[in-house]
Amino acid sequence: MSSVTGTFAAAHRFPMAMRGHPDLPRPSGRRCLAGAAAGLALLGACKQPPASRVHADPAAAARGLDAIRSAGCAACHEIPGVDWPRGRTGPSLRGFDDVGLIAGELPNTPANLAAFVRNAPLAKAGSTMPAMPLTSAEARDVAAYLHAIDDE
Numbered sequence: 001m002s003s004v005t006g007t008f009a010a011a012h013r014f015p016m017a018m019r020g021h022p023d024l025p026r027p028s029g030r031r032c033l034a035g036a037a038a039g040l041a042l043l044g045a046c047k048q049p050p051a052s053r054v055h056a057d058p059a060a061a062a063r064g065l066d067a068i069r070s071a072g073c074a075a076c077h078e079i080p081g082v083d084w085p086r087g088r089t090g091p092s093l094r095g096f097d098d099v100g101l102i103a104g105e106l107p108n109t110p111a112n113l114a115a116f117v118r119n120a121p122l123a124k125a126g127s128t129m130p131a132m133p134l135t136s137a138e139a140r141d142v143a144a145y146l147h148a149i150d151d152e
Helices: 003-013 029-044 058-071 110-118 136-151
Strands: none
Touching: 058 136, 110 136
């Protein structure tokens, strides 16, 4: 058992009245601060900052919008830049760049998003989104468009 873990466990194992007893280990300030800093670092790693994480190439984003229209993605999703149709079967893709996880599971990176939009069942088992008729290049362009939505 590490000294930080042991100190923490000992301090929390006894009733409040016994915590000041001279025979019990006392957490040192340095150990407590180190543990608190580690805990805060872990919490900070849970979600990326709200600013845009991906800066997409404008030409790729424009091609992505064309691919979205050609593949019919708006039949299931509400997508900024596509006026009709405005599907509601799948989630709205407004503000997609701010989404931390794709389909609640995959980190929202351009590579993960391209793989997901091209073949969602392969990228995430159990996905109800079908594989889409997109080439690898088109899927990368779609990912660029979805990440560029908030940058406009």
